[in-house]
Amino acid sequence: xxxxxxxxxxxxxxxxxxxxxxxxxxxxxxxxxxxxxxxxxxxxxxxxxxxxxxxxxxxxxxxxxxxxxxxxxxxxxxxxxxxxxxxxxxxxxxxxxxxxxxxxxxxxxxxxxxxxxxxxxxxxxxxxxxxxxxxxxxxxxxxxxxxxxxxxxxxxxxxxxxxxxxxxxxxxxxxxxxxxxxxxxxxxxxxxxxxxxxxxxxxxxxxxxxxxxxxxxxxxxxxxxxxxxxxxxxxxxxxxxxxxxxxxxxxxxxxxxxxxxxxxxxxxxxxxxxxxxxxxxxxxxxxxxxxxxxxxxxxxxxxxxxxxxxxxxxxxxxxxxxxxxxxxxxxxxxxxxxxxxxxxxxxxxxxxxxxxxxxxxxxxxxxxxxxxxxxxxxxxxxxxxxxxxxxxxxxxxxxxxxxxxxxxxxxxxxxxxxxxxxxxxxxxxxxxxxxxxxxxxxxxxxxx
Numbered sequence: 001x002x003x004x005x006x007x008x009x010x011x012x013x014x015x016x017x018x019x020x021x022x023x024x025x026x027x028x029x030x031x032x033x034x035x036x037x038x039x040x041x042x043x044x045x046x047x048x049x050x051x052x053x054x055x056x057x058x059x060x061x062x063x064x065x066x067x068x069x070x071x072x073x074x075x076x077x078x079x080x081x082x083x084x085x086x087x088x089x090x091x092x093x094x095x096x097x098x099x100x101x102x103x104x105x106x107x108x109x110x111x112x113x114x115x116x117x118x119x120x121x122x123x124x125x126x127x128x129x130x131x132x133x134x135x136x137x138x139x140x141x142x143x144x145x146x147x148x149x150x151x152x153x154x155x156x157x158x159x160x161x162x163x164x165x166x167x168x169x170x171x172x173x174x175x176x177x178x179x180x181x182x183x184x185x186x187x188x189x190x191x192x193x194x195x196x197x198x199x200x201x202x203x204x205x206x207x208x209x210x211x212x213x214x215x216x217x218x219x220x221x222x223x224x225x226x227x228x229x230x231x232x233x234x235x236x237x238x239x240x241x242x243x244x245x246x247x248x249x250x251x252x253x254x255x256x257x258x259x260x261x262x263x264x265x266x267x268x269x270x271x272x273x274x275x276x277x278x279x280x281x282x283x284x285x286x287x288x289x290x291x292x293x294x295x296x297x298x299x300x301x302x303x304x305x306x307x308x309x310x311x312x313x314x315x316x317x318x319x320x321x322x323x324x325x326x327x328x329x330x331x332x333x334x335x336x337x338x339x340x341x342x343x344x345x346x347x348x349x350x351x352x353x354x355x356x357x358x359x360x361x362x363x364x365x366x367x368x369x370x371x372x373x374x375x376x377x378x379x380x381x382x383x384x385x386x387x388x389x390x391x392x393x394x395x396x397x398x399x400x401x402x403x404x405x406x407x408x409x410x411x412x413x414x415x416x417x418x419x420x421x422x423x424x425x426x427x428x429x430x431x432x433x434x435x436x437x438x439x440x441x442x443x444x445x446x447x448x
Contacts, residue, residue, distance in 0.1 A: 001032055001034050001052070001157065001159060002032055002054075002159060003159075003173075004159055004161065004171035004172060004173050005171065007030050007032060007159045007160070007161035007171045008030075008161045008163065008169055008170065008171040010030050010056065010074070010161065011028040011029065011030045011056070011161040011162060011163035011169070011171075012028075012163045012169050014026075014028040014056060014058055014079060014082075014083070014163070015027070015028050015163045015164065015165050017079070017080065017083045018058060018060050018083050018086070018087075018165070019165055021083050021084060021087055022062075022087060023060040023061060023062065023083075023086075023087060023090075023165070024061050024062055024063060025060070025061040025100065025101050025164075025165050025166065026058060026059060026060045026061065026164070026165045027058075027059050027101060027162065027163065027164040027165065027299070027300075028056060028057065028058045028059075028162070028163050028164075029056070029057050029160070029161070029162050029298070029337060029338070029339055030054070030055070030056045030057075030159075030160070030161040030162075030171075031054065031055050031056075031057075031158065031159070031160050031338070031339060032053070032054040032055075032158065032159045033051070033052070033053055033054075033156065033157075033158045034050075034051070034052040034053075034156060034157055034158075035050070035051050035052075035154060035155065035156030035157075036048075036049070036050050036123070036125055036128060036154065036155050036156070037049045037050075037128075037152065037153070037154040038125055038128040038129045038132050038152065038153050038154070039132065039150050039151075039152045040129065040132040040133045040136050040150055040151045040152070041136070041148055041149070041150035041151075042136075042140075042148055043133065043136070043137070045129060046150060048125055048129075050125075053072060054072065054074065055070055055071065055072045055339045056070065056071055056074065056079070056339060057069070057070040057337075057338065057339030057340055058070070058082060058083065058086050059086075059342070060083075060086045060087055060090050061090065061099070061100060061101070062087065062090040062091055063095070064095040064096055064097055064099060064100075065090050065091065065092075065093040065094070065095055065096070066090055066093060066096065066099050066100075066342075067086050067087075067089035067090035067093050068086070068340055068341055068342065069082050069085055069086040069089065070082075070339040070340050096322075097325075098322045098323075098325040098326045099322055099342065100321065100322070100325070101164055101165070101166055101299065101321065102164075102299035102300060102301055102321045102331055102335070103321070103330070103331070104166045104167060106301050106330070106331065107164070107166070107167055107168045107300045107301060108168060108170065108295070108296045108300055108301060108302040109167075110302075112170060112172070112295030112296060112302075113286045113295045113303075114295075115172075115285075115286055115287070115288065115289075115290065115293035115294065115295060116201070116202075116288045116289045116293075117172065117173065117174040117175070117201055117289070117290075117293055117294075118157065118172075118173040118174050118175045118201070119175050119201070119202040119203060119204070120175070121155075121175065121203050122155070122157070123155045123177075123203060128153040128154065128155060129153070131153040131179055131206075131209050132150075132151040132152050132153040132179070132209075133151060133209075134151075134209035134210060134213065135151040135152075135153070135179055135180070135181040135209035135210075135212045135213040135216075136148055136150060136151030136181050136183075136213060137151075137213065138181070138209060138210040138211075138212070138213025138214045138217070139151065139181040139182075139183040139196075139212075139213035139214065139216040139217040139220075140183060140213075140217065141213075141214070141217070142183075142185075142214060142217025142218055142220075142221055143221070144185045144186070144217075144220075144221035144224065145183045145184070145185050145217045145220060145221060146184055146185060146186060146187060146191070147183065147184040147191075148181075148182070148183045148184065149182035149183060149184065149193065149195075150181075150182060151179075151180065151181045151182075151209075151213065152178075152179070152180045152181075153177075153178070153179050153180075154176075154177065154178050155175075155176070155177050155203070156175070156176050156177075157173065157174065157175045157176070158173065158174050158176070159171065159172070159173045160172060160173075160174075162296070162298065162300055164299075164300050168296075168300030170295070170296050170300065172294065172295065174201065175201055175202070175203075176199065176200070176201060176291075177199070177200055177201075177202075177203050177206050178197060178198065178199040178200075179197065179198055179206055179207070179209060179212055180195060180196065180197035180198075180212065180216075181195065181196055181197075181209075181212055181213045181216040181217075182194070182195035182216060183195075183216055183217055183220050184220060185217075185220040185221045185223070185224055186224045190224065190225065192220055192221075192223035192224055192226075192404075192406070193220055194216060194219035194220040194222075194223060194374075195216050195219070196212045196213070196215035196216035196219065197212065198212055198430065199291060199431075200289070200291075201289045201290070201291065201293075202289055205289065219373075222394075222404060223392065223404045223406065224404065225403070225404065226392075226403070226404045226405050226406040226407075227395065227403040227404070227405060229368075229370075229395055229405060230368065231444075231445060231446040231447065232444065232445065233443070233444050233445075234366075234368055234369045234370065234443070234444075234445055235363075235366045235369035235370075235396070235439060235440070235441045235443075236369060236370055236372060236410055236439070236440055236441075236443045236445065237362065237363055237366070237369065237370070237371045237372065237396065237437060237438065237439045238372050238435075238437065238438045238439075238440075239371065239372060239373045239393070239437065240426070240427075240428070240430075240434065240435055240436060240437055240438075241373070241430075241431075242372055242373060242374065242375045243435045243436075243437065243438040244431055244433040244434060244435050245375060246414075246417070246418075246421075246435070246438065247281065247350055247352060247433050247435060248433060249380055249382075249387075249414055250266075250281070250308075250414075250418070251318065251346075251347055251350070252264075252382055253265055253266040253382060253385075253414075254266060254308065254314065254316075254317050254318050255317070255318050255323075255344075255345050256317055256318060256319035256320055256322075256323025256324060256326075256327065256345055257323050257344070257345070258382065259317050259323070259327060260323045260326040260327055263382060263383050264382065264383070265381075265382065265383060265384055265385030265414060265415060266314065266385075266415075269314050270314055270316070270317065271313065271314065271315070272313065272314060273312045273313050273314075273419075274309065274312065274313070274314045274415075274418050274419070275309055275312040275418050275419065275421060276312050276419060276420070276421060276422065277311050277312040278311070278312070278355060278356070278422070278423070279309055279311075279312050279352060279353070279421060279423065280307065280309055280310060280311065280352070280353040281307070281308045281309035281350065281351070281352050281353070282305065282306065282307050282308070282350070282351060282353065283305065283306040283308060283334075283347045283348055283349065283350045284305050284348065284349045284350075284351070285303035285304065285305070285333075285348035285349065286303065286304075286305070287348075287349045287429075290348065290349040290429075290432075291349065291431070291432040292346075292347070292348040292349055292432045293348060293349060294348060296333075297320075297333045297334055297335040297336065298320070298335035298336045298337035298343045299320060299321055299331065299335040299337075299343055301331060301333040301335065302333060303333045303334075303348065304333055306332065306333075306334075316332060317329070317332070318332055318334045318345045318347070319331050319332045319334065319345065320334065320335035320336075320343045320344065320345050321335065321343070322342065322343075323345075334346060334347065347432075347433070348432070349429075349432060349434075350432070350433045350434070351427065351429070351433070351434040351435065352423060352427070352434070352435040352436065352438075353423070353427070354423060354424075354425045354426075354427045354436055355422060355423030355424050355425050355436060356425060357422075357424055357425060358424060358425055358426070359424045359425075359426050359437045361424075362422065362424045362437060362439050363396055363399055363400075363401070363439070364399040365399060366396045366398075366399055367397070367398055367399075368395075368396070368397060369395075369396040370391075370393055370394070370395060370396060370405060370408065370410070370445055371393045371394045371395075371396050371401050372391050372392070372393040372410065373392065373393045373394070374391060374392040374393060375389050375390070375391050376389060376390030376391065376392070377389050377390050380414070384413070385413045385414035385415045386413055386414075387410075387411060387412050387413060387414050387417065388409060388410070388411040389409070389410060389411075390407065390408070390409055391408050391409065391410045392404070392405065392406040392407070392408065393405060393408075407447055408445055408446065408447040409445070409446045409447050410443050410444070410445050411443060411444050411445075411446070412440070412442050412443035412444065413442075416440075416442040417440045417442055417443065419442070420440045420441050420442040421438050421439070421440050422438070422439045422440075423435070423436045423437070423438055423439075424436045424437040424438070424439075
């Protein structure tokens with residue numbers, strides 16, 4: 001695997017070739033990945049996989065016309081032909097008045113912020129095998145667990161380099177480790193499955209296999225013998241591991257492309273109160289060892305802490321340069337891209353701030369409701385905000401979490417759900433998008 005400086009040189013060289021060949025402007029992104037994955041099942045080694053690969057993508061502009069090409073072959077002759085092909089394609093492409101590189105005056109010009117994204121380790125597969133085995137063993141040791149879908153461990157490193165023809169060149173490396181277990185409890189038609197996993201940038205931050213395994217086993221057993229219940233409008237409480245999906249819908253609704261195309265249920269919501277006044281939503285790209293931390297975005301703009309929702313109010317859209325031009329605004333440093341196609345947008349380490357009540361206090365006045373730990377399907381309309389998904393979890397009766405429920409449907413509208421959300425004070429940073437336990441009183445629950 002190349003060092004970041006060598007990856008940066010490779011992207012710079014491709015830009016130089018494109019300019020010499022006649023491109024008015026260009027950007028190039030180089031990505032190199034290497035990973036090892038080990039899967040154990042029922043105490044036996046089921047799979048070991050090692051993958052390594054590198055790709056480079058080039059986007060060229062001829063006037064207002066552009067084209068993107070990519071290659072996994074770094075042979076100089078192949079790359080030279082790639083440049084020629086990109087220019088030929090661009091000359092035949094339709095004009096787009098909004099396409100182009102990011103504004104030059106906004107590019108990152110200082111030393112990138114340190115994010116501690118790479119611990120430099122390359123664990124031996126034997127260590128990964130041991131971690132996966134211990135996680136599965138711990139899960140299978142939970143009373144009531146009858147079968148296993150396996151324990152898995154992985155380790156990987158990535159290098160990303162970006163260069164533009166108008167002055168930006170940068171690169172960074174990241175490491176990543178994950179550990180998981182998935183098991184089955186019960187017998188016959190009464191079987192239930194569940195899982196637990198943990199992902200980190202530094203190996204030393206990974207939770208113990210025993211913790212992950214026992215959590216997976218206990219979750220599976222707790223879902224046995226689901227009960228029926230009375231359907232209707234009722235409070236719905238989201239466990240943090242599924243509640244973060246609500247922020248995923250929010251981010252999709254404030255993306256520049258959705259706003260420019262007028263396909264968002266939050267189209268007219270800028271500077272208005274979208275959530276309760278106690279809710280704050282923040283993106284933190286420089287969090288040390290954060291799962292998605294990065295110093296610059298996919299167009300070479302500096303990243304910065306962004307408060308998308310401040311005391312319930314939506315403060316800004318999430319924009320890359322093309323959508324920003326279409327809307328007459330400035331890009332926000334959230335551009336994201338792969339080696340193919342134009343940049344889109346994405347968040348880094350997003351979270352909803354803590355509320356002021358404990359989880360117990362959040363549910364203590366609920367006489368009849370549900371606590372959701374699983375969501376199924378993608379029944380969400382991004383234009384209207386209508387929301388309907390399969391779910392599973394537990395009944396809430398007289399302020400206490402009780403018997404499990406499965407194969408239920410929860411439905412509402414995201415606008416109403418956002419406005420009624422109340423957050424507990426139990427925020428933890430386990431994922432790239434994190435929320436505390438969340439409650440909404442504006443949903444209908446059916447089935448079970």
